[in-house]
Amino acid sequence: MELILPQIDWAPFVPLAPVAIGGLTTLTAELFLPPGRKHLVAILSLIALAAAILLSINSWGPVLDPDRRMVRYGIHDSVVLDRFSLFFYLVLGLIGVLTILLSMGYLHNAAPDQGEYYSLVLFSVLGMMLMAAGGDLIVIFLGLETFSLALYTLAGFRKTELRSNESALKYLLLGAFASGFFLYGIALIYGATGTTILRQITAFLADGHPPEPLFLIGGGLLLVGFGFKIASVPFHMWAPDVYEGAPTSVTAFMIAGTKAAAFAAFLRVFLLALPALHMRWSAAIWVLAVLTMTVGNLVALVQSNIKRMFAYSSIAHAGYLLVALVAGGSSGIASILFYLVAYALMNLGAFAVIIAVQDGERERLLLTDYAGLGWQRPVLAACMAVFMFSLSGIPPTAGFMGKLYIFSAALAGDYPGLAVIGVLNSVISVYFYLRVIVIMYMSEAASPLPDRSRGQAPAVPASAAAVLAVLVSVLGTLHLGLFPARLLDLARQSVSVIAG
Amino acid sequence: MEWLVFVPLAAMALVTAVLVIILRNPVYCALSLVGTFFALSGIYLLLQAQFVAVVQVIVYAGAIMVLFLFVVMLLDLGHELPAWLQRDRPRLLIGAGAVAILLLELVIPVGSWTARAPHGPQTSEVVGAAGNTQLVGRLLFTEFLVPFEITSIILLIAIIGAMVLARR
The missing domain is CATH 1.20.120.1200 (NADH-ubiquinone/plastoquinone oxidoreductase chain 6, subunit NuoJ)
Known part of the structure; x- marks a missing residue:
């Protein structure tokens, strides 16, 4: 039988390659490194991510521009190279770098000599990138499975800790359940259109085939699958337990990375391939957005564990992002992209602070553990305050600009009700974010920390990496708050391919 | 029938x-x-x-x-x-x-729903002409090459995960 080799455009795979190769290299290198030197693996994985970021930047102009092709497709549309994909490669690369930085010191305490951690982080970044760039529903699904499988393992990384085991098991069971919805949705869409490739589905629908009930149900099931991954409200049950139990560095990665990847695929599927579906389902997404914001913020009010509070806060932020999705239009989508960057920076930054202020083996997980931190660790506490201001949307921070863009997109899209509910929710959220600041600066420490009270650099060099992550995030948060135009312009360029 | x-x-x-x-x-x-x-x-x-x-x-x-x-x-x-x-x-x-x-x-x-959906590309004639196993093999290495490779990474992750979690 004759085997016809396909015409291959390698360009779409170039930014992905360093991450995949990096994952394999770190796995191999880990074998040969003696115990105690495993942190070198972290350096290797940082190099891999840096290469991916540089190649993505490189692809932005020269690869896409000169021949005026703004989109290039990998083998049979499996991976799409456009500015939308590249934007998410950059965001995910940044999330990966910050995650590795904040993990180095943490892992030293939590799970020493487990270099596989970094390969798993790289592989899940790869899965997220594939999900963001997939042009075929099958690739999007496989990308989702890739990062989910790596995250199930990472969530259970502290094997001796019961909560970590619980977190991994819950995430695995509910994640598998959500994957079932997602796959069933893909199957029904395939049944209705005869293809899983997004471009062909669009062509099929544009070709005078109105969306059939079967197709709409398929889209609804996809919506449920995405709803699980972004932790929007009726599908959020897994999030608090999983985020609380997972190792702190992994929680940070899950909160930032999963949301970015899932929203990337969500936008590509619902706005690029299935605009008809977007019209039909925007009423459902409206309800999801309102529920997600309100439930997330109200439940976060009463949390006493800081990781759990962040879990509910991440649910609420998924709600704000859904507001922009309902609003749609190029400014709505650009505001989602902008917000995802701001969201990643402020969450990873806050988690880096949580890790940087931990006390040897003991983590500060309760809000009351933060009493007096403002005087013990002034720099880190000030950074934490910036992240809290940003999360609650107070200027001059990235979170404020992000919310401003989202709510103005909602007004421009003629959803004033949604904008009002969103703003009211932000007001509620101010309470629990600012409570952290109040506790840090206005209450006495129960037991003063030894030695560290002068604010000197921590002794373990690895936790210097977490401090570096804090500084990068705080600079990013303030920079985006003061000079948002550049990133917003990049976001606009990225969405021009999908929102026309 | x-x-x-x-x-x-x-x-x-x-x-x-x-x-x-x-x-x-x-x-x-x-x-x-x-x-x-x-x-x-x-x-x-x-x-x-x-x-x-x-x-x-x-x-x-x-x-x-x-x-x-x-x-x-x-x-x-x-x-x-x-x-x-x-x-x-x-x-x-x-x-x-x-x-x-x-x-x-x-x-x-x-x-x-009246069946107005199109046929997928793999009709009985196509399958009959190429042979079932050959067709699957060819698709895996051409059209579905990327999903196939991603699957191998997924399996690798599963192995690493099982090993990490089962190791003492």
């Missing part, structure tokens, strides 16, 4: 799948799942996917189910589930009601 084969197979798949959930003895549950797998592989045969049908029997009904049974027996789970896992009638009714509503929502629109 196909209906004569399809309806019993579909009924068998549904009944055995329900049995997997409601039977109390884990060994019986596992054996019902074997029944589901066989019924599914029959449906694959009807769709002229002989290769998938055979793989379904060998991999799922064979290897994976044996693994399940091994685990069930090694961990000595072969007796009735503990009381706290047993059925809780009101909740069961609520769950069954919700499932019935969702099922109706699926069935009613699909039932009223």
Whole structure:
């Protein structure tokens, strides 16, 4: 039988390659490194991510521009190279770098000599990138499975800790359940259109085939699958337990990375391939957005564990992002992209602070553990305050600009009700974010920390990496708050391919 | 004519799948799942996917189910589930009601749907001309090359994960 080799455009795979190769290299290198030197693996994985970021930047102009092709497709549309994909490669690369930085010191305490951690982080970044760039529903699904499988393992990384085991098991069971919805949705869409490739589905629908009930149900099931991954409200049950139990560095990665990847695929599927579906389902997404914001913020009010509070806060932020999705239009989508960057920076930054202020083996997980931190660790506490201001949307921070863009997109899209509910929710959220600041600066420490009270650099060099992550995030948060135009312009360029 | 084969197979798949959930003895549950797998592989045969049908029997009904049974027996789970896992009638009714509503929502629109969907690319003629296994092989290495490679990474992650979590 004759085997016809396909015409291959390698360009779409170039930014992905360093991450995949990096994952394999770190796995191999880990074998040969003696115990105690495993942190070198972290350096290797940082190099891999840096290469991916540089190649993505490189692809932005020269690869896409000169021949005026703004989109290039990998083998049979499996991976799409456009500015939308590249934007998410950059965001995910940044999330990966910050995650590795904040993990180095943490892992030293939590799970020493487990270099596989970094390969798993790289592989899940790869899965997220594939999900963001997939042009075929099958690739999007496989990308989702890739990062989910790596995250199930990472969530259970502290094997001796019961909560970590619980977190991994819950995430695995509910994640598998959500994957079932997602796959069933893909199957029904395939049944209705005869293809899983997004471009062909669009062509099929544009070709005078109105969306059939079967197709709409398929889209609804996809919506449920995405709803699980972004932790929007009726599908959020897994999030608090999983985020609380997972190792702190992994929680940070899950909160930032999963949301970015899932929203990337969500936008590509619902706005690029299935605009008809977007019209039909925007009423459902409206309800999801309102529920997600309100439930997330109200439940976060009463949390006493800081990781759990962040879990509910991440649910609420998924709600704000859904507001922009309902609003749609190029400014709505650009505001989602902008917000995802701001969201990643402020969450990873806050988690880096949580890790940087931990006390040897003991983590500060309760809000009351933060009493007096403002005087013990002034720099880190000030950074934490910036992240809290940003999360609650107070200027001059990235979170404020992000919310401003989202709510103005909602007004421009003629959803004033949604904008009002969103703003009211932000007001509620101010309470629990600012409570952290109040506790840090206005209450006495129960037991003063030894030695560290002068604010000197921590002794373990690895936790210097977490401090570096804090500084990068705080600079990013303030920079985006003061000079948002550049990133917003990049976001606009990225969405021009999908929102026309 | 196909209906004569399809309806019993579909009924068998549904009944055995329900049995997997409601039977109390884990060994019986596992054996019902074997029944589901066989019924599914029959449906694959009807769709002229002989290769998938055979793989379904060998991999799922064979290897994976044996693994399940091994685990069930090694961990000595072969007796009735503990009381706290047993059925809780009101909740069961609520769950069954919700499932019935969702099922109706699926069935009613699909039932009223006149088959206007296009054929996929793999019609019986194409499959007959190339041969079933050859066609699967060719697709894996051309059209589905990237998904195929991603799957290998997924398997690698699964191996790493199992090793990391099982290691002392």
